[in-house]
Amino acid sequence: MVEDPSAPRPPRAPGGTLRRGHLRVDTDGAVAVLTIDRPAKRNSMTHAMWAALPEVLAGPAGDPAVRVLVVTGAGASFCAGADIADLLGGPDPEDPMAALRRDNLAAQAALRDFPKPTIAMVRGHCIGGGVELATCCDLRITDPTGVFGITPAKVGIVYTPESTTALLDLVGPGMTKYLLFSGELVDAPTALRTGLVDRLVPAEDLEDDVHRLAAVLASRSALSQRATKEVVTALGAGRDAQAEAGRWYRETIAAGELAEGVAAFADRRPPRFPWRG
Structure with missing residues (x-):
């Protein structure tokens, strides 16, 4: 039951x-x-x-x-x-x-x-x-x-x-x-x-x-991972993956993910990615 x-x-x-x-x-x-x-x-x-x-x-x-x-x-x-x-x-x-x-x-x-x-x-x-x-x-x-x-x-x-x-x-x-x-x-x-x-x-x-x-x-970056999941799904479903990727790329900038990743690389330290979804 x-x-x-x-x-x-x-x-x-x-x-x-x-x-x-x-x-x-x-x-x-x-x-x-x-x-x-x-x-x-x-x-x-x-x-x-x-x-x-x-x-x-x-x-x-x-x-x-x-x-x-x-x-x-x-x-x-x-x-x-x-x-x-x-x-x-x-x-x-x-x-x-x-x-x-x-x-x-x-x-x-x-x-x-x-x-x-x-x-x-x-x-x-x-x-x-x-x-x-x-x-x-x-x-x-x-x-x-x-x-x-x-x-x-x-x-x-x-x-x-x-x-x-x-x-x-x-x-x-x-x-x-x-x-x-x-x-x-x-x-x-x-x-x-x-x-x-x-x-x-x-x-x-x-x-x-x-x-x-x-x-x-x-x-790793949770935002990058979320974007990857959605872009892969879009590709498999024949949807506009380019639009999906573009939207998530803009989000990496707005959320500070890209800036933190670059700064961490330059400082030779583990990144502290801010995005939590």
Whole structure:
């Protein structure tokens, strides 16, 4: 059952932790970590979890202290996909997945449109909806235990255009068709070779590597990063990316970002970029 959106929300727990069912956000300085916390089910996403995700993401998205979001799973898996028990749970026999599909797409959009850099930290199973979540992130880093697959052909589901486009942008048409036609799983080296992930690191280094990268991203200009996200999106959508870039360039001057970056370079010191979005 989907959680009632009008129900009272749990308060932020001590230590910068916010819980909503099986979703948890831990904030430490400039980095927020969203953990899918259902390890007994390999972090499979229930309908309620998809429905809750946009609101969960709204917290770190609106927090000016948060500069980077890491998305991961509790335990040995990233996310084994949508909970299959929910696939036929809708009231319309002609389209029992209508509500689930709506909330799944809304969750993907919330993660894809997150205004700050996002990193998927993948270990173990990253299947179906797990791949959807990972491909909505800006960057994907895995260790050798990562196993990837998209299984709609195994259960008679049509993959949505939104999810197909995200996959196509990363791996191209041939690999997209292979993954969707076959539903077969691919290992971490194959995921790296085909562009499904950006980095493959030793298992013992995964968390340190991701958090090192997150710290680097947090030290850079948030305005430049926001501009990059919007220009890349505009290019992919065939919009006027030149206008988007021009608007953000003018903002770098108005906000003092460019002046601070140049001054810091000249003074040989870390920049203290003023823009917080």
